[in-house]
Amino acid sequence: MSQSKPETGNEFETQKQELIAALKACGAVRYGDFTLASGKKSKYYIDIKKASTDPKTLKIIARQAALRVREMDVDTVAGVELGGVPLATAVSLETELPLLIVRKSVKDYGTKSRFVGNLKPEDRLVMLEDVTTSGGSVKDAIEVVRETGANVKYVITVVDREEGAREKLKEVDAELVPLVSASDLLK
Ligand SMILES: O=P(O)(O)OC[C@H]1O[C@H](OP(=O)(O)OP(=O)(O)O)[C@H](O)[C@@H]1O
Ligand SMILES: O=C(O)c1cc(=O)[nH]c(=O)[nH]1
Numbered sequence: 001m002s003q004s005k006p007e008t009g010n011e012f013e014t015q016k017q018e019l020i021a022a023l024k025a026c027g028a029v030r031y032g033d034f035t036l037a038s039g040k041k042s043k044y045y046i047d048i049k050k051a052s053t054d055p056k057t058l059k060i061i062a063r064q065a066a067l068r069v070r071e072m073d074v075d076t077v078a079g080v081e082l083g084g085v086p087l088a089t090a091v092s093l094e095t096e097l098p099l100l101i102v103r104k105s106v107k108d109y110g111t112k113s114r115f116v117g118n119l120k121p122e123d124r125l126v127m128l129e130d131v132t133t134s135g136g137s138v139k140d141a142i143e144v145v146r147e148t149g150a151n152v153k154y155v156i157t158v159v160d161r162e163e164g165a166r167e168k169l170k171e172v173d174a175e176l177v178p179l180v181s182a183s184d185l186l187k
Contacts (some may be wrong), residue, residue: 015064019180023159026054029185038134044186046159048130052086062090064179065128065156069095072154074126076100076119080141083130087158091128100125102141114144121149132157132176135165142174159185 023029027050034045051057069077069091078100079088085101092099100117107113125145129138132155142152152174160166160178169176 015067016180016184019060019064019158020185022054022057022060023048023051023180023185026050026057028057036133038136040133040163044182046131046161046182046185048083048158051158052083052130058086058090061087061158061179062094065091065158066094068154068156068177068179069097069126072126074124074153076117076123076125076150078102078117078125078127078141078145078152080104080127080129080137084128087130088128091156100145102127102144115148119145119148119150123150125150125152126154126156127152129155129157131159131161132165132178133161133163135168135176138165139168139172139174142169142172 028047030045030047031043032045034042036042051061065087075097077088077092077095077097079085080102081104088099088101098117100115100119103114127138127141132138138155145152154175154177155169156177156179158179159182160176161182166176
């Protein structure tokens with residue numbers, strides 16, 4: 001397994017193939033009739049929680065995402081509950097950057113905050129997402145972070161289904177960085 005920074009397109013390709021093989025081996029690629037978070041129907045589903053609960057696959061994701069994070073001018077790694085949390089935690093361990101967890105909704109007791117971690121207005125974040133389809137879930141999280149004054153510049157997604165997330169994030173001035181796209185994974 002390569003842990004060094006890829007110097008060439010070929011090394012990125014080798015890494016991509018390693019991740020594709022791991023995703024298939026852990027049973028993350030499923031075919032059938034599925035309804036997605038956005039309400040869309042799909043004939044396939046990336047059961048990415050199979051990947052994030054499999055230590056070998058999670059390690060591959062964390063190392064590959066960490067290589068991307070080291071190229072970015074960011075100081076915090078964020079993940080939206082639920083799927084983004086194990087990924088962001090693993091990348092935080094790998095990069096030693098602080099972790100921020102974003103809740104999907106506010107708890108009406110305790111701290112009543114959507115954030116777990118130390119979020120400061122000057123922070124620049126990269127957000128980890130497991131799958132992007134419409135990009136709606138992660139866009140919502142970006143907006144809630146930005147209300148505090150902090151900024152999310154990048155979103156690393158393990159699998160981008162290529163159904164509009166890149167464009168949606170561009171509208172809010174955030175860059176989508178997929179580790180794998182659905183068209184490569186389903187080849
Ligand atoms: O790009 P979108 O169209 O928003 O779809 C992708 C989102 O849907 C899934 O989350 P889900 O709502 O299933 O939540 P979970 O992580 O709590 O399982 C996935 O983890 C992404 O967050
Ligand atoms: O859009 C979604 O909700 C979605 C699609 C997919 O392939 N996998 C997943 O976990 N969520």
